[in-house]
Every structure is written in C-alpha cells, then in structure tokens.
Amino acid sequence: MNCDESRALFADLLGEEISTSNAGGLKDHLQSCADCRRELAGLSRTRNLIEQGWPEESIPQNLVFEFTQPSVPGFWGLWERSGLARLGLATLTVTAGLILCFVSLALLQTHLTVGRNGVAVSFGRTVGLPSAQVDGGAQAPSSLPALFTRQEIQNLINQAVLELEKNQEARLEQASVQMDARRTADLRRIANELRVLESTQNIVYRETLSNQSYVETLARDMVLKMNAPSRVSQ
C-alpha cells in the first residue's frame, strides 16, 4: 500500500467504517510511513476537537403541533397514493372531450356520408329536393311524380318572368294614375285656397276704404263744430 492508497482510507478510519482487511493494510503502511502517521494523527485530533468543541444543546423551545384537520387518507387517499387519480382524471378528460365533440356535431346537424368517392361532411338540415333528370331521361330516385325537361323548365321560368314583368308594369301604371290624381287634387285645393285669400283681401280693402271715408267725415264735422261758436260770440 502506498501513501495515496493509505490516505484514501483515512476517511473510512476516521468515520469508523473501515473494513478489517483495509485496517490491516493501513496499519502496515503506517508503521513504515511517518508522513501518513503524522497526517492521520493530526486529522484524528482535529476530529476529536470538533466533536468535543460543539456538544449537543437542548432545543430552546419544544415544538408542539396542533392538528385541526387531520389528514384522513381513506378511499381518496389510497386513490391518490396508488396513482389512479391521474389515470381517472385523464379518462374523465377524454370522455368529456368526446361528449363535447358529439354535442357540437349534433348542434351543427352534421351529416357524414360514406360513398364511393370517399367521406362527405355536410352541415345543416337537408331538404329532399327532386333530382334533375340525367342520362337522357333516366329517372332519378325521387318521390315526386312530376318530371320536366330542361326546355320545359326554361319555358316555365320564362313564363314566370313575363308574368312578373306584366304585373310590375300594371302596378307601375296604377301607381302613376294614383300620383296624377293626387297631384290634380292638390292643385285644385291650392286654387281654392288662393280664391279664398283673394276674396279676403278684397274685403279687407273695402273695409279700409270705408274706414278712411268715415275718418274724413268725422274730421270735417269737428272742424265745422270748432268754427261755429266763434261766430255766435261775435
């Protein structure tokens, strides 16, 4: 055993955990090595000094804990302790997600159609419209008995458009007549109002003239009355 190997065992010796075989080898080396002997003696004294220098003390105040809510493991404690809580939480999350997904699809009225061209997804309420006739009159699967060709449908559309246009013209004509009648009635009413205004103005004019002549007569009489007493006094 050399000095490095010897020093590697110092911790075991000072920690009082050295094996018998290592203790024998170390003892042999120490007998022949003064340096290791001196170092080990110094470390041993240091250890003793440290151990004796700081004896154990009493705790300044004893600790007492009050337990208002003792932890009762019970079923849930075992549940959490066994790790099932996480599994249960994950399962609940997945289930809730699936339910939410189905509810959303139901609210959106989603339809999944699997056909030869793949999967088709559609949303909303579907109405059973009659399918257009294809392939030279081959009847499409429909419950409605009426079948039209494209030309007939076009004619029907044209006819409907013409009827709409006619109705529109008739309505426009009728509206025009009504507007004329209203305009004529308004003009007549305005003319009547003007005539009433004119007659009123005439009356006012005549009243004004009458008042004027009355005032002149009164003035003349007053002048005459003022002149008459002076002649009597003379």
Added chain:
Amino acid sequence: MGLVRLTDKELVERVARGEGEAFNLLVARWEKKLFNYAFRLTGNREDALDICQDSFTRAYEQIQQLKDASKFSFWLFKIARNYSVSRFRQERNHPRPQVSGNDDEDLDLENLLAGTPQVRIGSGQGFQQGELRLIVERALDQLPFEQRETIVLKIYEGLKFSEIAEIADCPVSTVKSRLYVGLTQLRKILSRDERGSL
C-alpha cells in the same frame, strides 16, 4: 400499546391515518437532533429553530409521499438540509452584520485563531468550553456547505456514509472525499501554524 414504544415506521403509518398525536411524538423524538443539526449547519439558533419548525411542518404535509416509513429520520434530515441550503445561500448573498457581544472575548479569540505560536489548540486544553465552541464554530464557518454538512452528519450525528449520501443526494465516495478534505481544511484552519500540534 403506548405510543412511546412504537417505532418511527409505526408512528408514520399512524400519522398517515390521521393521528396527529403520533406526529407530535415523532417531533418530540427528533426535534433535538434536528435542531442541533440545523444549528451546526447554520451557526444560528433562530435560523435553526425556524428550519426545525418548517421541516416538521413540511414533513407532516407531505407524509403521504414518504414511501418507506422506516426512513422517516433521513427524510426529515433531508428536508431540513434543503431549508439549510436555502438559508446558507441567502446568508452568502446577503450576509447579516456580525453582532459582537463581548469585545474582549472576540479580540482574544481573534488572537487565538490567528495562529500565534503560543496557541496550543491541539490539546484542547486551556480553553473554556464556550471559547472552544466558538473556535470550532468559526472554523466550520469557513468550510463549504457540503464539507460542513458531511462533518456534521458524520462526527456529530454519527451517520453512516451511505446514510449521509442518501441525505446529501451524492455517491458514497463523494461523502468520504468531503470528510477527508473537510477535516484537512479544519486542521489547517485550527492550527494555522504548521508547527502546531495538529
């Protein structure tokens, strides 16, 4: 059977079942050890008492997570160790001002620790117990936390290397190395004078 005769494992199992009284027995059983461990790690009584209280509180809160109830004491020391590391880092980043109660005594100890030739620490004689404790405390203060922790657990608590490794979360070889290096450092600190008796 009285609670006092129960082992740590049995008491821990009772605490896990909700018996608070059993936990107080564990506290009474381990508080002195834990307090001294924290005190020797931090060098401060108030900090040590806080660490002690916090450690027991944490232990009670997390006792359901203790897989091997027979290892309660190591688990408790490990909790206290984590708190001590936090305090150690706080103290290192924000060192508190030194409060000297007796200047004459401090001056005397400074001379003692200065390694003057007349100082003979090696024999451990010629000092009052209080003086010797201060010398040891100041010497331990100069060690890195890991070495100090290893020395405290080995020399004062008498734990095995494997148990220290479990608490410190490191290999056994590292624990042995820390003990050897720590003691060598302490020897140098305490003697200073290479001609000293250590």
